[in-house]
Amino acid sequence: MANPGAVITGGHFRIDMGKSFHNKRILGDGKTWSGLIGGTFVGMLSGIIIFYIANTMHIPYGNYSSNLLGSLYVLFIMSFGSLFGDIVGSFIKRRIGLKSGASGSVLDQWPFVVISFIFLFLFARTFFIRFYGDIIPIIVLLIITPPIHRGVNMLAYKLKMKDVPW
């Protein structure tokens, strides 16, 4: 939810401030502070809604932590990590010469999941081990994220929220 949140809130205050590195944009016009901050906020808000729904329905999977503050912390790490990963993907796309908005295939679909996992491992290890301690959910997420990412972007394209369906 953090990444679609960035599409809605994004577009203002470029993170690379328009600067280039070896004649190629550092990140490009598609990575902005408003998207990074707004997307983190949308990601956390979605997580809190899931947390409350799961709690009222007594579904254990919604418990990111034993309390709301702990959950907010985990949600921040997860959402920010995901958007940071999206920025890393963009950085790699620019280095290999792809223009902003060009289809980067796995570079659009994997860095954000992988880096979100790394952030959780580094900064929210109790949660990480509890939810992803077994390698299976990680593998499942690595497999299902690209088609979900593609599906959400195709929907955003149809709704005219994005210029391209990837």
Ligand code: CTP
């Ligand atoms: N967006 C943003 N800030 C971010 C991430 C996304 O403003 N940190 C917004 C931008 O308006 C961007 C849109 O969300 O154009 C879609 O995001 P994405 O497809 O990830 O970016 P691209 O424009 O494709 O750029 P890149 O090629 O660098 O991935």
Ligand code: MG
């Ligand atoms: Mg893109």
